[in-house]
Amino acid sequence: MDDDTKLLNLALDAGEIMMTSGAETYRVQDTMLRILSVSGRKHVEALALSTMLIVSLPREEKGPLSMARGVSDRSVNFEKICAVNNMSRSFVAGKITLEEATQKVLEIHYAPSFAPWQRILGYALTSGGLTMVYNGTFWDGVAAFFIGTLLGIMTYIMSKRKTSYFFSSFIGGLLTGLLACLFHLILPFTQIDMMIVGSIMPILPGITLTKGIRDLLEGNFISGNAKLMEAFLIACAIAAGVAMALSIFPNF
């Protein structure tokens, strides 16, 4: 491989990691453009659409070079976004060479994350804390803490088996609704709506929705529309799950 191909590969790898880690569209494009600008050529182009990345490098002597890559996996991982950002900055500043940067991207791809029990604790804290924020009582908060724990365990199992996002959201909503109804049966003074609203918070696509609207306002219409659609489908799946649970217990 010549240096141009390696450079394009580096830009695509960096863009793919950022895209799957939930970075904003403009940041992905910006990072890829910055990496490509190292080549010193004019009119380089980097595009990030909702599920694909395209980079191209016009070369006068050997003919233009262009590469594309599909991105299907998506999650949220801030650590990787920060790492790629730092890597691209020091690469553009000339502190690391192309080979070192490629090696670095590979390391970032396999970077360790929080242990499963820590992430499950994160779900529990988010559910419990937000139930208390929305004016829930102490026992609502405790119940939501337990619901959040089980939700975290479920999400962990689902992500291990690579279930489709629609199905896992549906099961998440169903589980939340069923557990909230059960808690209400055992402890009649807890409020079902408080527990459900707080507990679905960590799986709700509020961030995707907000990012989608922001993409639209910035003029990235394709990724904006795709994100809006994704957020809408996930919200529908969660609502369908909760609705099914609530119709199993029709008295509430």
Next chain:
Amino acid sequence: MTDITLKMIVFQAAFSFVGSWGYSIICNAPRRELLYSGINGFLSWFVYMLVFSYTESATTATLIATMAITATARFLSYHRQEPSILYQIPGVLSLVPGAAVYNTMQAAIKGNILSTYSNALTGFKLSGAIAIGSLIILVLPYKAFEIFPRFGKKKQNN
């Protein structure tokens, strides 16, 4: 909601801190940044409730709280040399209209079409407020957040 006291606001905002802390663990934020994400979560609910107690309008409160968080996030992003999304997303979490989604779903189960539409529109209005509030701050130039000298860690060149 007439009896909003400062004590209650701080109490709820403290739990917003806990929620944002937990959410940044889910989002796998770097360990040294967890505290700052939590502080942003505290701030979001604090500003939201302060504005809400004056104006009684959830949309205005969401808009102003989002602007406050985004400004803080960009400020922290300059001082800590990390992307601002790291502080903004956990901060904005407690403003996400989850209650609107729940109310929409419940109205749909009960067959109340009018209530379904009005709740869905409320949800869209609130998320629009979040998007516009963050955009208003994001279009400001980067220089606007460099008013203080840097604190905290130095830039890592790894």
